[in-house]
Amino acid sequence: KQEVTQIPAALSVPEGENLVLNCSFTDSAIYNLQWFRQDPGKGLTSLLLIQSSQREQTSGRLNASLDKSSGRSTLYIAASQPGDSATYLCAVMNDYKLSFGAGTTVTVRA
Amino acid sequence: DVKVTQSSRYLVKRTGEKVFLECVQDMDHENMFWYRQDPGLGLRLIYFSYDVKMKEKGDIPEGYSVSREKKERFSLILESASTNQTSMYLCASSLAEFNEQFFGPGTRLTVL
Numbered sequence: 001k002q003e004v005t006q007i008p009a010a011l012s013v014p015e016g017e018n019l020v021l022n023c024s025f026t027d028s029a030i031y032n033l034q035w036f037r038q039d040p041g042k043g044l045t046s047l048l049l050i051q052s053s054q055r056e057q058t059s060g061r062l063n064a065s066l067d068k069s070s071g072r073s074t075l076y077i078a079a080s081q082p083g084d085s086a087t088y089l090c091a092v093m094n095d096y097k098l099s100f101g102a103g104t105t106v107t108v109r110a
Numbered sequence: 111d112v113k114v115t116q117s118s119r120y121l122v123k124r125t126g127e128k129v130f131l132e133c134v135q136d137m138d139h140e141n142m143f144w145y146r147q148d149p150g151l152g153l154r155l156i157y158f159s160y161d162v163k164m165k166e167k168g169d170i171p172e173g174y175s176v177s178r179e180k181k182e183r184f185s186l187i188l189e190s191a192s193t194n195q196t197s198m199y200l201c202a203s204s205l206a207e208f209n210e211q212f213f214g215p216g217t218r219l220t221v222l
Contacts, residue, residue: 031208032208034210034211036213041216041218042215042216043114043200043213043214043215043216044200044202044213045213046210046211046212046213049209049210089153091153091211093208096158096160096207096208097155097158097168097169098153098155098211100152100153101152102150102152103152
């Protein structure tokens with residue numbers, strides 16, 4: 001059974017600092033990995049999808065890397081803003097199903 | 111943009127009631143999913159469907175059933191609601207099996 005771990009569970013940084021969020025998974029036979037953002041009481045917003053054959057994916061200030069063999073992904077958010085405050089979830093796909101981590105809750109202080 | 115909508119944002123029901131949660135997507139996606147999200151347990155897959163009238167059990171299907179009569183609509187049914195089904199329910203859809211999943215806004219269900 002796939003286990004997905006996200007460290008740290010919570011992170012508080014001053015505005016302008018770069019954010020580094022980590023995700024690890026136990027079964028490296030994945031099809032893809034997806035990063036999501038969730039605001040309190042809301043649904044999930046897809047941020048980035050990395051296919052298993054890719055090493056990284058970029059969208060604006062966001063960059064996600066994937067090291068499938070070691071079972072790790074990192075989400076970088078450059079020049080953080082208070083609007084980046086949210087919970088970030090990573091999810092990996094095996095056998096048509098997504099397995100989710102518990103998330104990292106980020107607070108960006110103005 | 112893909113849009114996934116859910117019939118209610120908040121719902122309060124009594125123990126034993128039959129509850130219907132509806133989800134609609136507007137991008138002709140093949141696959142649709144129902145998850146529940148609980149503090150400390152994260153998101154867990156209840157059921158998914160890869161075609162009209164087709165359904166597959168996820169990790170926690172007990173106490174739930176689903177219906178997919180039309181491609182754009184996927185319903186989650188709680189036959190006899192219980193207090194342990196109080197949760198946030200999230201619907202998602204994807205174009206095909208290995209594609210990006212898009213989520214709806216969620217329904218917070220409270221069973222009293």
